[in-house]
Amino acid sequence: MEIPELFTEQSQPREPDPPLNQDRGPDPLLDDLTDPQVEAVTHVDGPLLVVAGPGSGKTRTITRRIAYLVRRVGIAPWHVLAITFTNKAAGEMRERVAELLTPRQARALTVCTFHSLCARLCRMYADRLGLTANYSIYDTADQQRAVKQALEALDMSTGNFPPSKVLAAISNAKNELLGPEAFAGLSHDFYSKKIAQVYKKYEAILQKNNAQDFDDLLLNCVSLLKNHPDVLDELRARFQYLMIDEYQDTNHAQFTLANALASEHKNLCVTGDPDQSIYGWRGANIKNILEFETHYPNANTVRLEQNYRSTKTILAAADALISNNAQRKNKSLWTDNEIGDPVRVVTCRDEQHEARWLVDHLRDLHVQQGIAWSGMAIFYRVNSLSRVIEDALRTAAIPYQIARGTAFYDRKEIKDAIAFLRAIANPTDEVALLRIINTPARGISAASVKTMRAHAVAHQMTLNQILERPEQVTALNNRAVNSIARFGKLMRGWCDTIASGDGEEITLRYFVEQVLRESGLEDYYRNDKSDADDDRILNLGELISGVQQFETELAEMELELDEAGAIEDDLEIEQDNEARESIDADNDSASEAILDDPTNPFDPITDGISGDLTRLDVRLSLFLERVALISDADAVDDDQGTVTLMTLHAAKGLEFPVVAMLAVEEGLLPHERARDDPSEKEEERRLCFVGMTRARRHLLMTNARYRTIFGQKTPAMGSSFLRELPHDAIEAIDETEEHSTGGWGQSGRGDYGADEDMGDDDPYADEAEQEARQFAPGTLVRHPDFGMGRVVSLGRVGMHTRARVEFPTSGVKTLILQYARLEKVHHQ
DNA sequence: AGGTTCGAGTTTTTT
DNA sequence: ACTCGAACCT
Numbered sequence: 001m002e003i004p005e006l007f008t009e010q011s012q013p014r015e016p017d018p019p020l021n022q023d024r025g026p027d028p029l030l031d032d033l034t035d036p037q038v039e040a041v042t043h044v045d046g047p048l049l050v051v052a053g054p055g056s057g058k059t060r061t062i063t064r065r066i067a068y069l070v071r072r073v074g075i076a077p078w079h080v081l082a083i084t085f086t087n088k089a090a091g092e093m094r095e096r097v098a099e100l101l102t103p104r105q106a107r108a109l110t111v112c113t114f115h116s117l118c119a120r121l122c123r124m125y126a127d128r129l130g131l132t133a134n135y136s137i138y139d140t141a142d143q144q145r146a147v148k149q150a151l152e153a154l155d156m157s158t159g160n161f162p163p164s165k166v167l168a169a170i171s172n173a174k175n176e177l178l179g180p181e182a183f184a185g186l187s188h189d190f191y192s193k194k195i196a197q198v199y200k201k202y203e204a205i206l207q208k209n210n211a212q213d214f215d216d217l218l219l220n221c222v223s224l225l226k227n228h229p230d231v232l233d234e235l236r237a238r239f240q241y242l243m244i245d246e247y248q249d250t251n252h253a254q255f256t257l258a259n260a261l262a263s264e265h266k267n268l269c270v271t272g273d274p275d276q277s278i279y280g281w282r283g284a285n286i287k288n289i290l291e292f293e294t295h296y297p298n299a300n301t302v303r304l305e306q307n308y309r310s311t312k313t314i315l316a317a318a319d320a321l322i323s324n325n326a327q328r329k330n331k332s333l334w335t336d337n338e339i340g341d342p343v344r345v346v347t348c349r350d351e352q353h354e355a356r357w358l359v360d361h362l363r364d365l366h367v368q369q370g371i372a373w374s375g376m377a378i379f380y381r382v383n384s385l386s387r388v389i390e391d392a393l394r395t396a397a398i399p400y401q402i403a404r405g406t407a408f409y410d411r412k413e414i415k416d417a418i419a420f421l422r423a424i425a426n427p428t429d430e431v432a433l434l435r436i437i438n439t440p441a442r443g444i445s446a447a448s449v450k451t452m453r454a455h456a457v458a459h460q461m462t463l464n465q466i467l468e469r470p471e472q473v474t475a476l477n478n479r480a481v482n483s484i485a486r487f488g489k490l491m492r493g494w495c496d497t498i499a500s501g502d503g504e505e506i507t508l509r510y511f512v513e514q515v516l517r518e519s520g521l522e523d524y525y526r527n528d529k530s531d532a533d534d535d536r537i538l539n540l541g542e543l544i545s546g547v548q549q550f551e552t553e554l555a556e557m558e559l560e561l562d563e564a565g566a567i568e569d570d571l572e573i574e575q576d577n578e579a580r581e582s583i584d585a586d587n588d589s590a591s592e593a594i595l596d597d598p599t600n601p602f603d604p605i606t607d608g609i610s611g612d613l614t615r616l617d618v619r620l621s622l623f624l625e626r627v628a629l630i631s632d633a634d635a636v637d638d639d640q641g642t643v644t645l646m647t648l649h650a651a652k653g654l655e656f657p658v659v660a661m662l663a664v665e666e667g668l669l670p671h672e673r674a675r676d677d678p679s680e681k682e683e684e685r686r687l688c689f690v691g692m693t694r695a696r697r698h699l700l701m702t703n704a705r706y707r708t709i710f711g712q713k714t715p716a717m718g719s720s721f722l723r724e725l726p727h728d729a730i731e732a733i734d735e736t737e738e739h740s741t742g743g744w745g746q747s748g749r750g751d752y753g754a755d756e757d758m759g760d761d762d763p764y765a766d767e768a769e770q771e772a773r774q775f776a777p778g779t780l781v782r783h784p785d786f787g788m789g790r791v792v793s794l795g796r797v798g799m800h801t802r803a804r805v806e807f808p809t810s811g812v813k814t815l816i817l818q819y820a821r822l823e824k825v826h827h828q
Numbered sequence: 829a830g831g832t833t834c835g836a837g838t839t840t841t842t843t
Numbered sequence: 844a845c846t847c848g849a850a851c852c853t
Contacts, residue, residue, distance in 0.1 A: 086843085115843050140842090214843050282842065382840050406842080438829095445829055479829095631843060649841050671840055687841080710838070711844040 040302040041065045047296035050271040054693035055309025067100035077108035081239040085246040088634040118217040136211040136429045137628035150201035174215035175251045175283030210428045218253040225260045247272035251283035311340025317729040318692040342731040350706040355392035375657040381669045403646035405635030413536040427464040440524035443483035501616030508619045659695035664719045782823045
């Protein structure tokens with residue numbers, strides 16, 4: 001997939017404006033940039049606001065600016081902190097800057113998300129926060145459990161106080177930097193006073209468990225800087241140049257953090273686009289960017305308004321849409337790109353019809369215009385809309401992937417496995433412990449657990465301590481005591497291994513395998529025949545591969561560390577790279593100064609990683625952190641040669657030659673929850689704007705007359721946003737009338753192909769035959785779970801093709817081609 | 829102790 | 844249509 005490849009050949013400006021300052025002399029870092037881009041890149045000290053419209057070369061500007069600061073100005077790379085919205089964006093930015101720097105310079109940069117920065121800082125300064133470095137990060141499910149515990153302790157019912165509502169209130173409070181006391185101080189009515197009590201209790205539970213939720217990561221870092229001036233000084237000295245991307249989606253806590261870090265040197269560069277602010281519901285405050293010039297009256301503001309991405313038509317349509325937002329600063333977007341095709345607005349009968357139409361259309365683009373599958377994306381407002389289109393893509397044998405990084409970790413078996421690991425890494429984490437204490441069943445009943453917890457509370461103990469000596473709980477019967485003791489011994493064994501373990505002798509992968517085996521989890525899911533899907537054990541295998549992969553990355557990091565050891569080595573590396581980097585101008589003395597800073601208080605590579613990478617417990621904690629902070633967008637694998645499916649929110653920052661937006665209907669986009677609130681409706685419009693502006697050449701927006709919601713066929717209506725698009729930019733295609741004399745939904749076959757007139761030609765036969773040809777016996781294929789395999793034989797069953805495929809690891813499997821996500825392996 | 833069944837709520841969007 | 848929890852059964 002072409003993620004932010006903002007600047008491929010075809011999207012280059014045809015005639016770049018001449019450089020701003022000719023007297024500077026030629027500079028490869030600047031020569032191909034436009035005036036405003038150069039202005040942003042060469043701005044060194046003081047606040048800078050870059051208002052960047054979609055496709056305006058924002059990423060290129062940021063990466064060039066980092067390179068400029070390091071290479072031309074001579075700023076040490078470890079003084080640069082670049083914050084992105086997702087881990088994936090961070091990785092890509094680091095990669096792109098790395099092309100302009102030496103390897104060591106690139107490594108010394110800090111490029112990450114707010115959350116991972118904070119997770120690292122919390123680890124480094126854990127003692128100041130009343131935590132230990134092995135603290136747990138709670139996801140939404142863990143938070144729910146903690147809230148339920150709090151409600152129970154306070155004798156409040158989940159009926160009157162739904163945990164999700166309570167959590168939303170707590171989250172909002174934290175985003176506004178309100179602790180439990182401050183929140184209580186602002187609560188005057190009965191309901192919010194009650195919430196304040198829960199909040200307080202919830203915090204106590206997290207504290208006791210040595211745990212933080214997502215919001216705490218930010219909140220605690222803000223308090224860290226506020227309450228510990230020495231830490232603030234240290235970090236201000238470290239991060240002298242701040243760059244924050246997607247600034248329109250920062251919340252108050254992030255805003256405060258950024259401003260605290262920049263409070264001394266004021267070298268704060270923020271980039272973003274108010275029209276692409278789509279996370280208001282998560283506490284993002286669009287005013288952060290709108291009022292930047294008020295916060296920093298001497299700020300330099302640069303506007304990037306030329307679009308290099310989309311056709312004139314697509315840009316005009318998107319611009320017309322966003323102009324309907326009242327709360328908006330006017331902005332003139334323009335492009336030199338060609339006019340291109342009209343935006344296709346398609347009305348179908350129902351979601352099945354919509355999916356088939358879309359699949360047919362994408363196939364046409366692929367076959368007739370040679371557009372790669374990876375150049376196509378399908379966006380939707382809510383995740384549940386992906387299912388129908390998935391089925392259609394699978395049936396048509398079009399390769400696809402879904403951007404849902406969190407989905408894998410949402411599976412029960414994976415959550416169980418992770419809970420074991422978390423309970424081992426952080427034995428005080430009661431939420432994790434409670435999840436697995438009797439999973440798989442090992443004779444510790446809910447009643448026994450309740451007794452243990454009561455005992456723990458009464459004697460000021462942790463649950464973990466009771467596992468060590470269950471016999472002291474007199475209220476437990478012998479059988480329970482034995483079961484608990486047995487489990488305690490297991491836990492103790494793992495904890496000992498992890499504490500004394502050395503990653504050289506015992507790899508994390510080996511350890512995780514050991515835990516899965518000894519915990520009985522593996523056997524439990526292997527023998528689990530009740531469930532129709534036998535994927536669970538495979539998923540556990542995939543988790544192991546994930547651990548393995550993580551460990552390989554760590555090993556690479558260590559290797560680089562060794563290589564980068566001595567300064568002499570660095571100079572050699574520097575020279576080696578000189579040939580590669582024609583971009584170097586003559587006066588590049590800057591980088592030498594950088595390498596020569598013995599006073600650097602931070603090791604550019606290991607800082608933030610509390611301790612020694614060879615230690616098993618450190619590895620485990622880092623792995624768990626990685627898992628906790630994974631995002632949907634991170635899951636997208638570029639260049640897999642597949643169509644990409646994702647929510648509109650996940651689409652931010654990406655671009656594709658072909659974009660299809662599904663279910664552009666009233667109630668879905670804008671979502672019905674935004675109906676009564678004008679500002680929420682404007683956010684929905686921005687969301688639509690974000691989706692449209694991801695498209696380079698082809699933009700499709702579909703809607704259906706009927707859509708199945710909660711299993712109910714419900715009438716649907718095209719979105720009001722569609723009516724805001726200019727007529728001359730769109731081509732309205734009504735597919736509802738074509739073959740139907742009796743309205744929608746007869747056989748659903750009528751409009752599928754030209755087969756109506758062809759008499760005996762079954763439309764599915766074509767499909768099946770195509771499949772069969774593609775997967776002839778002997779063909780090398782790849783299955784998402786079983787890996788590589790070879791087709792042994794093919795057989796037709798009804799309208800499906802059944803393939804027997806031999807996999808080296810899993811043996812021979814019988815798969816239905818239309819459903820199994822088999823992919824043909826192409827070799828050169 | 830542990831598994832099964834039945835009903836309710838569910839779908840925004842995510843670090 | 845599907846998932847989760849609570850009550851109910853073995």
